[in-house]
Amino acid sequence: MxxxxxxxxxxxxxxxxxxxxxxxxxxxxxxxxxxxxxxxxxxxxxxxxxxxxxxxxxxxxxxxxxxxxxxxxxxxxxxxxxxxxxxxxxxxxxxxxxxxxxxxxxxxxxxxxxxxxxxxxxxxxxVVGVYYDKKLAAELGIAKPTTFAEFQADLVKAKAAGRLPIQLGNLAGHSSFVFQSIVDTADGAAKSTAWAYGVPGSSINTRGGTEGAQDLATWAKKGYTPAGANGTDLPGSVANFTKGQGLFLFDGSWDAAAINKAMPGNVGFFPLPGATVNSPATGIGTxxxxxxxxxxxxxxxxxxxxxxxxxxxxxxxxxxxxxxxxxxxxxxxxxxxxxxxxxxxxxxxxxQDNGLVPFFNNSTATMNTTLTSAGQELVGGKVTPAQYLAQLQADWQKGHQ
Missing domain, CATH: 3.40.190.10 (Periplasmic binding protein-like II)
Incomplete structure (x- = not known):
């Protein structure tokens, strides 16, 4: 060579x-x-x-x-x-x-x-992160959150003011963006990556996995996400977000130019923050x-x-x-x-923080399908967080045995 x-x-x-x-x-x-x-x-x-x-x-x-x-x-x-x-x-x-x-x-x-x-x-x-509507945030007296606790408080504040906290399109299973973002910030990039790569002994039944499933279910139940999320695709949720329907949107960098064009100067982006201001930054990406x-x-x-x-x-x-x-x-x-x-x-x-985590969707040949169906059931209140996690781990086990 x-x-x-x-x-x-x-x-x-x-x-x-x-x-x-x-x-x-x-x-x-x-x-x-x-x-x-x-x-x-x-x-x-x-x-x-x-x-x-x-x-x-x-x-x-x-x-x-x-x-x-x-x-x-x-x-x-x-x-x-x-x-x-x-x-x-x-x-x-x-x-x-x-x-x-x-x-x-x-x-x-x-x-x-x-x-x-x-x-x-x-x-x-x-890379996947969180977009936020700057104009709506200013109206609500909300600044870009620097910890996960602040992010959760912002959801409560938006809902109390009669505004939609999180825009979501889950027709193709994009609630996985929300779930995985929480898992990654809670468990750290290394543990999430091990599960995504199929490292023997890995499990989604972690503290982060539990928090991610519970938060997703709770946010849907409290109306923090749209009632029709399971019938809306990702482009539809992006379009709704740019029309002022939602304070936050979990989405990838591939939509940044289109979102910026629709609401120039009025949108920001950040990695979902961790427990502290100094927590390592994580993001889903490939x-x-x-x-x-x-x-x-x-x-x-x-x-x-x-x-x-x-x-x-x-x-x-x-x-x-x-x-x-x-x-x-x-x-x-x-x-x-x-x-x-x-x-x-x-x-x-x-x-800089070595925080890039592969998409959970690619962990097995069938994981994207499982995340889509299980995510729709969780958002729709048809399964419990524990049942949701069990479906993901069963797919992972089958794909990596």
Missing amino acids: STAIPTGKVTLTVAGSENSGTTKALAAAFEKLHPNVTVDYKYTDVNDYNTSLNLTLSSDDAPDLALLNMIGTTVKANLVRDLDPYAAAYRWNASVPSTELDQWRADTDGKRLGSGHLWAAPAGFS SVAYAIPAKAKHPDLAAAFLNFMGSTQAAQIEFGTGFMPVTHADTVKTPRGSVLGDVATAWAKIG
């Missing part, structure tokens, strides 16, 4: 399903730095891409870089390269927070996630990540492009196209008064 860029004309082929413009913009910037390099990005619809990925990787015409939406069977089938040598050469372990890289680590059979060899490197992240296929013709150049994705220049490109930067989040420029500034600040703090 080498970290040198080839001197002659060379084409780097990249396969992926990312269509926000991030990869193309990164490619254009990389080409400008290295005029002898042409980056050929081949886009495929995500469903077709995932279905055909192993065939693409095993082909004699395999790309030099391939997006991984999940590790799947690519590692077990020896279709992608171990990136540990490149991580050492480019010092990714020092520059990228471990909680971000670890999402793409696995043992050699690809079953145990979160540890082992590095099989892909990130090109941008998304990344767009690329692997180097075993049959790549230009693996060293591919690694150089991956390394560029962690540069200061790339940070602004990633942020400007809807993703959190791999590194250097503190350098991105945002419009004055935009919620994007709050998102960037939150992302930097989460990275």
